Amino acid sequence: MKNFTDYYEKRRSEVEKELRNSLVLVSNSPLKDNIEYVFSMGGKRVRPLLTIFAAEAVGECSDDAMRAAVAIEILHNFTLVHDDIMDNADTRRGKSTVHITSGVNTAILVGDLMIALAYDCVEKCDTKNLQGIMRIFNEGVKEVCNGQALDESLSKCTGGSMPQYMEMISKKTGALLMTAGKLGALLGGGSEAEIALLGDFGLNIGIAFQILDDMLDLEGDNDRFGKPRGLDIIERKKSYLFLKAQQLMDNNEFKVVSDAYNKTSVAEIDVLAVRDAYQKSGTFDAAKREVAEYTARALSSLNMLKESDGKDALVELANSLVQRRF
């Protein structure tokens, strides 16, 4: 692996091209333009790249591996469209979300059609093991729905525990990255053991990624991710930080957090007060340790694979994901 960034961008542009090509499968649909719009919202394309690199870590990235990679990215995009409805999110990456541009009903249908489009890409895999591919893919779709359902109930309940949170992010974020790792390994010609290892890699890097995401909610600039700082507080999300702070602080210390969470209108000063409390109590440090721990677990799965450019790319991918500035 000479230059990871160049290689990443090369593969990413291939993914973009394949995403656009997949639109031919919905060419007669009144919702085609909506799906094209979702694709145009961009993103890092982490999941398809993980699929591709996983295939390369055990063999090579065939056309089928690329199809599976694109299917997983389409599936990820479906979750964004439906999640944005549920979260009342008006923008994503600085662009209006689909239910804002086209209404909730159309956004529901766009997400539904994207699920079918994802399966359409999977079905095109010219393989004798379509059943094995479908099994892994289905499991991913189901778990990502279950994860979002757990997120919904965790947001609404008055309690909420760290184990519930860990189960939720394992499914909501981890499951698709796990699916990406497994499918890449399967289609790259990997053994059962390699498929399991690359699945574990995806799952653990997904968990690390999500905990980091919770931290970035408070640490980023206000418009850096196209969303306001402290959105988790405004939306009363039981984030990693919230639940860890509950463990680390006494009732008196935690009051500044619960007060902010109970406000009908959360101001910048409330967000900064919560951040300060998280810092003083060691909540941030605990989160950083957790990110490092899950990243290490992910990388230890890779250690058991033979050396390859694909493996190197996965190490770089993992590091780039967890070294986002905060």
Place this chain on the structure above:
Amino acid sequence: MKNFTDYYEKRRSEVEKELRNSLVLVSNSPLKDNIEYVFSMGGKRVRPLLTIFAAEAVGECSDDAMRAAVAIEILHNFTLVHDDIMDNADTRRGKSTVHITSGVNTAILVGDLMIALAYDCVEKCDTKNLQGIMRIFNEGVKEVCNGQALDESLSKCTGGSMPQYMEMISKKTGALLMTAGKLGALLGGGSEAEIALLGDFGLNIGIAFQILDDMLDLEGDNDRFGKPRGLDIIERKKSYLFLKAQQLMDNNEFKVVSDAYNKTSVAEIDVLAVRDAYQKSGTFDAAKREVAEYTARALSSLNMLKESDGKDALVELANSLVQRRF
């Protein structure tokens, strides 16, 4: 075929059992109870029975054909859950809809998970032709989404033509019945020609069924189908009757229809006035002729198949569908 009703009920109870069995595939889901609730809302199970009878018309109903039958019923139920959100329908078959019992967000997720569950059943087919099955199934999922999208845009636009309506119902209602016919024929071991014929049977009986459904909106008792009479008028649906009346009536005659469609509060007297206008103008008679025409087309597809109990059952199914009292 000695007694169709007994045979229908026998097969229907098998479908109910298989539907319940499919829940094991979502046993770890927080949404399992919601899906069980959707199944408990009942229905005639027309689509899975069409799949089963189609398989029997060309061969026999294997376990795989039963799996496909259940997958299609789950898919149909997903469309009901999401359509009810879009249509703001509070009840279905006298029971509260999922977004009423559990909120819109959960209802979106329940529908999403049901799509995955349907594919899960398809994936279990122990066949060398999983790709062929997937292709037909995917096409059905996409078309049913496209049909609902066309319905949405037809409801909202000021115009709306009969060809647009026919395309909409061909996809929204016809596509799943077509999928049922094709998959049944494929898994029953039918030839390409038989698969096409049974697909055409499903499509045409679906179109007949939908036009009849539009008629029943005005003809049924008020609580017969668990929904008020004249709902299409209240919801300003461009039904077959509305579009046909537009063709048959002059502007003066059509005023009673357009007036009712423009009312913010539609009373029983408005509904009866529209019904009267449809009757006098021959709109109902035209609709009846169209139902008979598409039923005849459906039955003519069956004529080209050799005699079998499955074929007899399909004839009975077709007749029972289009002889609903109105």
